[in-house]
Amino acid sequence: MKTSFVFFFGIVSISFAQPLIPSDRDGLLNGEGMGLARFAEMNGYPGPKHVLELKDQLGLTPDQVLKTETVMNSVQVSAKLAGADIVKAEEELNKLFESGKVTEKTLRARVERIGTSRGRLRFIHLQAHLKMKSILSANQIQMYTELRGHASH
16 A cells, blocks of 8 residues: 555656646647737638648639748748747746745746747737738638638627
């Protein structure tokens, strides 16, 4: 009985010892949108990922596909770099608390850095939606909106 308690306690300790921050870590490292451009999406500014998924239904020309792929690739590279920066900053913040040496001044600086980085990431995703608006025709945008279920908005 004593062995199973130690075993169980060891598993629980290991799972709690690994930082769970940021909760969106995988999405950040993979360059995912995570709803950061939802305002754009809901207001007729298509996202490159979904445009490529719907390229046949939207009747994209080869030039539109190429331009959309270029936007998508640019977002992926930029978002992954920004996401890695956020994860690193969040992990540093965690380590600061773990060390017990956190002060209000260092806390403010770390949190503001994270906020700036998250703002930069959101800009990357929103900018992609803005670019897509100039690549697609008005009819394609309307069709995209309907296909994505945003027509009633």
